[in-house]
Amino acid sequence: xxxxxxxxxxxxxxxxxxxxxxxxxxxxxxxxxxxxxxxxxxxxxxxxxxxxxxxxxxxxxxxxxxxxxxxxxxxxxxxxxxxxxxxxxxxxxxxxxxxxxxxxxxxxxxxxxxxxxxxxxxxxxxxxxxxxxxxxxxxxxxxxxxxxxxxxxxxxxxxxxxxxxxxxxxxxxxxxxxxxxxxxxxxxxxxxxxxxxxxxxxxxxxxxxxxxxxxxxxxxxxxxxxxxxxxxxxxxxxxxxxxxxxxxxxxxxxxxxxxxxxxxxxxxxxxxxxxxxxxxxxxxxxxxxxxxxxxxxxxxxxxxxxxxxxxxxxxxxxxxxxxxxxxxxxxxxxxxxxxxxxxxxxxxxxxxxxxxxxxxxxxxxxxxxxxxxxxxxxxxxxxxxxxxxxxxxxxxxxxxxxxxxxxxxxxx
Numbered sequence: 001x002x003x004x005x006x007x008x009x010x011x012x013x014x015x016x017x018x019x020x021x022x023x024x025x026x027x028x029x030x031x032x033x034x035x036x037x038x039x040x041x042x043x044x045x046x047x048x049x050x051x052x053x054x055x056x057x058x059x060x061x062x063x064x065x066x067x068x069x070x071x072x073x074x075x076x077x078x079x080x081x082x083x084x085x086x087x088x089x090x091x092x093x094x095x096x097x098x099x100x101x102x103x104x105x106x107x108x109x110x111x112x113x114x115x116x117x118x119x120x121x122x123x124x125x126x127x128x129x130x131x132x133x134x135x136x137x138x139x140x141x142x143x144x145x146x147x148x149x150x151x152x153x154x155x156x157x158x159x160x161x162x163x164x165x166x167x168x169x170x171x172x173x174x175x176x177x178x179x180x181x182x183x184x185x186x187x188x189x190x191x192x193x194x195x196x197x198x199x200x201x202x203x204x205x206x207x208x209x210x211x212x213x214x215x216x217x218x219x220x221x222x223x224x225x226x227x228x229x230x231x232x233x234x235x236x237x238x239x240x241x242x243x244x245x246x247x248x249x250x251x252x253x254x255x256x257x258x259x260x261x262x263x264x265x266x267x268x269x270x271x272x273x274x275x276x277x278x279x280x281x282x283x284x285x286x287x288x289x290x291x292x293x294x295x296x297x298x299x300x301x302x303x304x305x306x307x308x309x310x311x312x313x314x315x316x317x318x319x320x321x322x323x324x325x326x327x328x329x330x331x332x333x334x335x336x337x338x339x340x341x342x343x344x345x346x347x348x349x350x351x352x353x354x355x356x357x358x359x360x361x362x363x364x365x366x367x368x369x370x371x372x373x374x375x376x377x378x379x380x381x382x383x384x385x386x387x388x389x390x391x392x393x394x395x396x397x398x399x400x401x402x403x404x405x406x407x408x409x410x411x412x
Contacts, residue, residue, distance in 0.1 A: 007122040007180040012132050014074060014173050015115035017166075019140025020147075021081055021104055022050075022230065023257070024162050025088065027149040027250040029234050031159065036094050040235060040364065044356025046094070047231040050101040050108075051349030057109025058338045058345070065114040066334040069182045074118060077111035078174035085167035089160040113338035120325055120333060121183035130322035131268050138260030138314055141230070145257065149250015158246075183330065204339055208327045212339070214389035215320045217382035218276075219340065220347040221283060222316045225309060225375055227348035229256050232355060232368065240365050241299050255303055256310040263314025276319045276386055282312030284379045291372040294365055316382075 002010060029043055038046075065073040084107055087100035116133045123129025147165075152158040204212055233253050237243040243252070263282070267275035286309020293302035320340070328336040351374060358367040 001181050002179045004122055004124070004181075008119065008124065008132075010173070010176050010180055011115060011118040011122050012136065014078065014111070014177055015119055015133065015136035016140040016143065017169055017173055018078070018081065018108055018111045018115055019137045020144035021084065021108060021140075021166060022137075023141040023144035023253065024148045024166060025101075026145055026230050026234055026253060027152055027246050028159060030238050030249075031152065031246070032094075032097060036097075038094055040232070040359045041356045042094065043235070044231050044353050044359075046097055046101055047227075047356075048349050048353045049098055050105040051227075051345050053102040053105025054109035054112075054345055055105075055342055055349075057106045058113065058342045061110045064110075064334070065117060066332055070114055070118045070121065070334075071178050071180060071182060073114045074111060074177045075174045077107050077114065078170045078177070081107035081111065082167040082170035082174070083107075085163040085170065089163040089167070109341075112341050113334050116321075116337040116341075117333040118177075118180065121330075122180065126325060127268070127322070130325050131264055131318060133325070134318035134321040135261045135264040135314065137226075137317070138257040138264070138310070141226075141257040142254045142261065145250045145253040147250075149247045149253075152250075153245060153247035204336060205329055205332055207329075208324065208336055211323050211327045211389075212336075214385050215323060216343055217378060217385045218279075218316055218320055219344045221375060221378035221382045222279075222313045222320075223344040223347040224351045224378060225283065225287065226256075226260075226313060227352040228355065228368070228371055229253055229306075230348075231352035232359065232364065235359075235364060236294065236368055237302075240294050240368070241297060241302060243299065252299075252303055252306065256306040256313070259307040259310025260314035260317070263311035263316075264318040265314075266311065267315035267318050275315055277383075279312045279314075279316030279319060280379050280383050280386070282308050283316060284312070284376055286310070286312055287372045287375045287379075291369055294368055 029046075032038070032046075033043060061073065080103065084100055084104035087096065087103055091097045091100055116136070119133040119136070120126070120129040123132065148162045151162045151165075155161050157164075230253070234249050237249050237252055243249055263279070267278060270278060286305050286307070289305030289308060290302050291305075293299070293305055321337075324336055324340055325333070351371065355367050355371050358370070362370075
């Protein structure tokens, strides 16, 4: 078995690699559109079926690792993800692309909550675990976007090579996670079989629910913006900002998510309340700057706005992961993070699907500008929800202090 430190590295690598698959197809979407002649709406459907498959997996096997252990779920999901990459490599049309996305979505859904819980299980401290687990999506997506963009632009087999490479990586990681020691598991309810526990469901321990509800607008604001970048981002860059290089497209998409990883680190040096405010402020400013850049057709301004928005994404998501990690019992972390990702991926997919429909009718640029307005509204709601939660926590702390001070002193 691996040591705790090595287990933490392997768990983090598995988490990063899992999310790499989410962005690897993004620089290829314009290629697929030209090759197979499908519309912007079909493109968002291809994007959305992945998320719906992912949600189905989260609802059924998302908390399975709490019951059977992290290793079998993580390893099985990585093998399935390798199969999804093979299907991408051999896809010969829109139908093959949809099948590959469904397999990929099921695999990522099974792995996401499990690898997040595995990272926190093996982390040297809860704080460090929350930093790494919240940076994992951004790091994985950066690697996928940049690697795919570079290989499409410069390497042989531009539509296949990235998927063959990733398939091999997933098979290696599927073997390595078996050497990570298992941690706490939850006990099944009386009379509940393993198969019965796979019925579609989502749940939270009672103690976690108030924290989770307060964080829903925050998760919605951050992941809806990420969904726009990975669904229509390459089309915005190509059609609105007239970027013709696939490598540059991958780099620009990567800027947002690389800044997201940086935002998770920056937020750790600030008090929790200020880290949350930094996240919301950067998200709002970044959206305003990128919207202006689209209207002005200014690529450098768009890159700068993407970096600012990415910082906000990272800080906001890190705060959510840290708060939920602190509130969740050890034996139910898989369930808590699976539920977190259900909400996050709904925000990731549904607005992007609507945007695909709107782009067909109103055009890509007006749709992207309207999407920016939706983002600002979500950020405002998230800010108010955070203020209400902070006031509730302050009132509860004051109440406990009064009770403690008023307690009679007993002597023996």
